[in-house]
Amino acid sequence: MVTHSRDKKLNQKNAEDFNNKATRDERLWGENGLHLKKKAKGCAFVVRFRSPTGKRKDITLGKYGVMSLEQAKNKALLIASEGLDKKDPLEERRKRKLELARLESSTVGNFYYGYYTDVQHSKKDGQGSLLRIKKHFNYWFHKPMSEITPNDVDLWFRNAKKQGAKFSGIQRNYAAFKALLNLAVKQKIIKVNPIIDKHLNKPFEENNDDIKEKGDSFTKKRYKGYLMELSLEKLS
Numbered sequence: 001m002v003t004h005s006r007d008k009k010l011n012q013k014n015a016e017d018f019n020n021k022a023t024r025d026e027r028l029w030g031e032n033g034l035h036l037k038k039k040a041k042g043c044a045f046v047v048r049f050r051s052p053t054g055k056r057k058d059i060t061l062g063k064y065g066v067m068s069l070e071q072a073k074n075k076a077l078l079i080a081s082e083g084l085d086k087k088d089p090l091e092e093r094r095k096r097k098l099e100l101a102r103l104e105s106s107t108v109g110n111f112y113y114g115y116y117t118d119v120q121h122s123k124k125d126g127q128g129s130l131l132r133i134k135k136h137f138n139y140w141f142h143k144p145m146s147e148i149t150p151n152d153v154d155l156w157f158r159n160a161k162k163q164g165a166k167f168s169g170i171q172r173n174y175a176a177f178k179a180l181l182n183l184a185v186k187q188k189i190i191k192v193n194p195i196i197d198k199h200l201n202k203p204f205e206e207n208n209d210d211i212k213e214k215g216d217s218f219t220k221k222r223y224k225g226y227l228m229e230l231s232l233e234k235l236s
Contacts, residue, residue: 010034027046032076032077034047034061046060106144108141111180
């Protein structure tokens with residue numbers, strides 16, 4: 001039989017006494033449906049509410065001694081506010097769990113080892129893309145794809161330059177990763193590519209090298225022209 005300690009309110013002192021002396025299934029009540037329920041071993045914080053259909057339901061929040069009374073009160077208040085919004089807290093909890101599961105399943109690594117790998121195996125150059133992503137972006141594999149930021153790209157870019165990578169190679173690697181995210185969008189695993197508008201700027205030093213190479217090439221052409229002119233003059 002369920003008994004209720006209605007003569008006492010749920011506070012820290014009464015909770016300790018209740019935990020030590022209460023019989024199984026006895027309840028010590030507080031506000032917003034929050035109460036402490038005696039279990040076979042110890043106690044648990046439970047909150048009672050009514051669903052939008054009027055059905056009474058209980059949610060176990062956590063074990064007494066592991067969860068503090070203050071934490072339990074805050075959770076009970078949140079559940080009470082959901083009830084005022086005519087939301088079912090159990091349904092809201094289920095949705096949050098599903099969303100968490102969706103985020104975990106949409107990490108870079110999960111997508112890479114799943115659908116992306118299957119697609120690349122059907123392409124002629126797919127193995128190269130697989131190796132490129134795994135080599136240069138494996139430390140992002142734990143991150144949800146939707147949470148990759150332009151700042152992440154900047155850090156990766158700086159690190160690649162420090163390791164002496166050429167800009168052309170960095171660009172190819174980055175293009176391959178953006179293609180992975182675009183594929184995730186196409187499959188409706190994420191809504192948008194979070195770095196679709198993020199572009200890499202070529203380092204100033206490499207721009208100077210290109211100018212120098214072009215200048216050297218121009219000088220060689222002019223020198224060859226000069227030699228040809230000399231030859232023609234001698235022949236005449």
